[in-house]
Amino acid sequence: MSAAPAGGPSVLVVGGGTAGHIEPALAVGEAVTALDPTARVTAVGTPRGLETDLVPKRGVPLELVDPVPLPRSVGGDLVRLPGRLVRAVRGAREVLRRTDADVVVGFGGYACVPVYLAAAAPLRPASGGARRRVPIVVHEANSRAGIANKLGARFAVATLAAVTGSGLDARVVGNPVRRAVATLDRAALRAQARATFGLDPDGPVLLVVGGSQGARSLNTAMAAVAEEFSRAGVGVLHAVGPKNVDDAPVVPAGGAPYLTVPYLDRMDLAYAAADLVLCRSGAITVAEVSAVGLPAVFVPLPHGNGEQALNARDLVAGGAALLVEDADLTPDHLRSEVLPLALDPDRLQMMSEAAVRGGSRDAAEVVARIALDAAGKAPR
Ligand SMILES: CC(=O)N[C@H]1[C@@H](OP(=O)(O)OP(=O)(O)OC[C@H]2O[C@@H](n3ccc(=O)[nH]c3=O)[C@H](O)[C@@H]2O)O[C@H](CO)[C@@H](O)[C@@H]1O
DSSP: OOOOOTTSOEEEEEOOSSHHHHHHHHHHHHHHHHHOTTOEEEEEEOTTSTHHHHHHHTTOOEEEOOOOOOOSSSSHHHHTOOHHHHHHHHHHHHHHHHHTOSEEEEOOSTTHHHHHHHHHSOBOOTTOSSOBOOOEEEEEOSSSOOHHHHHHHHHOSEEEESSTTSSSOOEEOOOOOOHHHHTOOHHHHHHHHHHHHTOOSSSOEEEEEOSTTOOHHHHHHHHHHHHHHHHTTOEEEEEOOTTOGGGOOOOOBTBSOEEEESOOSOHHHHHHHOSEEEEOOOHHHHHHHHHHTOOEEEOOOSSTTSHHHHHHHHHHHTTSEEEOOGGGOOHHHIIIIIHHHHTOHHHHHHHHHHHHHHOOOOHHHHHHHHHHHHHTOOOO
16 A cells, blocks of 8 residues: 555545454455545554554554553453553544544454444544544454453444454444455465465475464474475475474475474465464454455364354355364364375365365445545445
């Protein structure tokens, strides 16, 4: 997204912490710019999350607000606003003023609370004129809405969700996926992708991704069988997570390559290189895997309210993916179930066709149109 001429709508996409909150924000920002090249898109996050790394790499201006502990419920706690939240909201109002925001699109998480509260109160724009509220569009990526989006939905002009049953009274639009992934033709990019990573041009490739932070249980289980996969001719591209580099599996040369990286900046190439993915079932990962038609073995994060199992449910039911509980992801399971699957092109083809049928590739554009409408400056 390059600098746009001044005068177009100012769209704030708000989501921070893990990539699961940042990627949909960037995907919608990208779609806004595609629909209206005069639009000024700004990402808003906190100093603590992956956004300080990911957002500048995509060439999108980043504004930071203070992270605030989320209250447990939208009730009394919010009335007794702690000082930190008051300061964070004040900072967020400065961001709204500085960017002359026409609309806020929030994706939940820490960064959203102060921005939602700032946008909900009338504000005099930097460009002058009467005090006004900044319209809020809320998007919930997960099967169960978090507290930040429950709060935002109270003030929103449009509430959107990836799936039904999130607990919000929302229009269901799917999950926004970045353009390079949403428009990916895996077969067309396969040779280039494999060459980029140093994988064999032919032969099966397994992608292993434990969400944006990596997953120790996936790393540990794969480390125990890495050499067997390599000897069996299955190449592996394994994103271990930025903090897990020291524990990355090391495999002697001789078999198919086993490549480890801290983080994959080009997930489009990773999906194109792979025949199968072993991964956590964060909401955006599930949306991407579905959009590109890649067969998957999902290992839901065992913490929280069980939402990662819910995220994977439709793809599993449709035959596009398998689900393994975290506790059952043993080296023996990888050896007896995942390795044979990686070596079975017919079964992978059937799973891939089922995945493509379930994919939703246009959610980013749908959300972008709603945001531009809310800004009152949608292109005719
Ligand atoms: C521990 C935690 O808080 N998990 C949540 C977090 O997961 P997490 O941050 O892991 O998010 P997702 O799995 O939804 O998405 C991960 C995103 O990071 C990208 N990626 C990942 C690894 C990599 O090396 N390179 C890369 O680009 C993926 O392509 C995807 O776009 O947000 C999701 C969306 O709200 C939630 O469903 C998860 O429950």
